[in-house]
Amino acid sequence: MSQDKILLAHGSGGKLTHSLIRDLFLQRFKNPILESLGDSAVFGIDKGRMAFTTDSYVVDPIFFPGGDIGRLAICGTVNDLAVSGAKPLYLCASFIIEEGFSQAELRDIVRSMKEAADEADVQVVSGDTKVVSKGSCDRIFITTSGIGLLPDGVEISPLRIKPGDQVIISGTIGDHGIAILSKREGLTFQTEITSDVAPLNHLVSSMLSEAKDAVHVLRDPTRGGLGTTLNEFVNNSDVGIRIYEERIPIREEVRGGCELLGIDPLYVANEGKLVAVVAKDAAERILASMKKTIYGRDARIIGEVVHKPRGIVTLATQIGGTRIVDMLSGEQLPRIC
Amino acid sequence: MCLGIPAKVSKINGLIARVQVGGAEVAASIYLVPGVRAGDYVLLHAGFAIEIIDEQAAEETLDLLRKMVEEQES
Amino acid sequence: MKFVDEFRNRDNALSLAKEIRKIGDLRVNLMEVCGTHTVSIFKHGIREMLPEGLRLLSGPGCPVCVTPASDIEKAIRMAGLNEVILTTFGDMMRVPGITSNLETARAGGGDVRVVYSLFEALKIARENPDRKVVFFGVGFETTSPGIAVTLIEAEKEGPGNFSLFSCHKLVPPAMKALLELGEADIAGFICPGHVSTIIGAKPYEFIPDKYHIPCVIAGFEPTDILQAILMLSRQAKQGVARVEIQYSRAVREQGNIKAQEVLDEVFEPVCSTWRGIGVIPDSGLKLRGRFKRFDALAWLEIPEIEEKEEEKGCICGHILRGIATPYDCPLFGKTCTPQDAIGPCMVGAEGTCGAYYKYGGRRQ
Secondary structure, eight states: OOOOOOOOOGGSHHHHHHIIIIIIHHHHHHHHHHHHHOOOOOOOOOOSSSEEEEEEEEOSSSSSSTTEHHHHHHHHHHHHHHHTTTTEEEEEEEEEETTEEEEEEEEEHHHHHHHHHHHTEEEEEEEEEEOOTTSSSEEEEEEEEEEEEOOOOOOGGGGOOOTTOOOEOSSSSHHHHHHHHHHHHOOOEESOOOOOOOHHHHHHEEEEEEEHGGGEEEEEEOTTTHHHHHHHHHSSOOOOEEEEEEGGGEEEEEEHHHHHHTGGGGSSOOOOOOOOEGGGOOOOOHHHHTSSSSSTTTTEEEEEESSSSSEEEEEOOSSSOEEEEEOOSOOOOOOOO | OOOOOOOOEEETTTTOOOETTEEEEEOOOOEEEETTOOOOOOOEEEEEEEEEHHHHHHHHHHHHHHHHHHHHOO | OOOTTTGOHHHHHHHHHHHHHTTOOOEEEEEEHHHHHHHHHHHTTTGSOOOOOOOEEEEOOHHHHSSSSSHHHHHHHHHSTTTTEEEGGGGGGGGOOSSSHHHHHHEEEEEEEEEESSSHHHHHHHHHHTTEEEEEEEEOOHHHHHHHHHHHHHHHOOOEEOOOEEOOOOOHHHHHHHHHHHHHHOOOEEEEHHHHHHHHSSTHHHHHHHOOOOOOOSSHHHHHHHHHHHHHHHHHTOOOOOOSSSSSTTTTTOOOHHHHHHHHHHEEEEEETTTTEEEEEEEEEEOOOGGGGGGGHSOOOOOOOOOOOOOTOOOHHHTTSSSGGGGGGBBBBTTEEEEBSSSSSTTTTTTTHIIIIIIIOOOO
């Protein structure tokens, strides 16, 4: 690898493309399906229902405390599969790279993707690379699609939510969004805020092995944060959700960062957290199983599903009042995932 | 629009200080609070310290509230 | 967080609410002038803790809401000029002007950039010496001293391509205008804490003196607001009226002298139009003396723009003057939402309608 910048020729399908694929992507992702280098990845799967998802990653900055665009691209798609109840199996990754992008940075990103894929126990089996001229995209954009298998009997859906169900968050909120923003806005922290970007499929399996039927709905509160996700569960339904301000786990530094930036942590993106709504009688057991895992160690029950008021999310404030938690409206924090 | 947060001054460098809010640190102008010292708390608004927080007054306010709670309980 | 958490103490809050109820049957309207108070009241759920007869009215203390549509339009025209980079706080992006708003102007190719502080705007000016950078200055007395300091420093050290479109306003003249209008039935004012940090208590004295209405300068944490309401209720019950400072940890009787001095050095009061209210004398800030050269309007060719009527059905004016609530508006939550704002009060979470929508739900 003599040059250190990505050139237009790397995307043209010729010699440079092949050496990029061979020396970088194949080298890193190393698996028999990918190595066959067919136009499509071919694999067999067990009979059953499948889950299939895709997402694009345009985060700015591409390297941030706790992660990078590569890790985000793997974990984001793994998590979308995991919160559907599926076991993630295979991912494919397409890269749109701006001419002049550093090869060393591309290597770091791909290495990070491999590490995340190994942690999640998934394989990257297909991919594509396009290089566009300078100015046509902002450094690098990555799109990943993923496929997973849904075990029998797993039904994850907001329709299953019932009054009395408990709402669980798997850990502290706001870490990812503040880690990104702090880099952009020049905030520093005594203890650095790092993004929580992480694959959650093992956490989900622990929960489902503990009490499969009792897990009614799962979601990862990414853009729009916890507040938006809870609204998605109950809007246009005949139940509501009530959460308790003092139970919501949030790091002191994240609180400080939110105050300084004037944003509400309820709407800040998380990339390594999930929200679960589970049957009341299994809640403590599920919580205990979550706390035994690395990404669920700070899990907490933060509220419950109620009959009324319907279709909305209410918050019991720390001083003993009540207010509504609406969907995020207005300008979302730009390019945080 | 009138957001102002109490922040602790950790370091002063001419007219700019480093201030902290719950472990998050940022730069702020101290032009409007001459006489501020490291260790003071200031009210931070849009990158400017607009007043030094009177810690004794804060304590007095809290004392008043505590007394109120006590009187009601008895 | 110090000086924040202690003022969110539940026992203190409940106890204050109890003391307020002890005062007895008070059917009064208290006006919280400042948008930040409106938001805090909702965020902590304070309304429900108050006795039924005690109503909180929102006032004109939302600088985003009271900036005339014609000024927004001027900003849009500025952004459309090739040599201009228009910098602004994020809140202004969606306020309806006359033809559209700044967000649409940006999508249409205008160079509009959101900044979190004036420092960023200066940085942009330094990095783009061949462009003219305009800062869209909106805000009350809390914000304008920082702007003044920035101009004092820019006057000494440059950059020379930086200018201010001053739409800054002053709060006490607006309170006077409301009282002169005599529409709203106000029994007490919750005065803006951080504006008062700058101006002190004196500028409100005309209110008890001339109109016999009590004023309490309040902080923004829930026990601050509840304590201020208690102090106002006590005054109302006793039939007295004076200016009191609840927010003693941040407000001195005389205010921040240094801030007042820099304001006086850079700005002078001028007649200003408040959206929804009208022209209020000495209620805006204009650059004075050697700072006139920073005036964006002097620099750029922007024609005078005629004010336009608000959309039919929009009652933002009534809401800003304290004689209606968002629930009284036929458009609220239906055709007027934060995503599709018709009137200025719905834009951003500090506009009264925006706050009601976000925290209070769609209906009473």
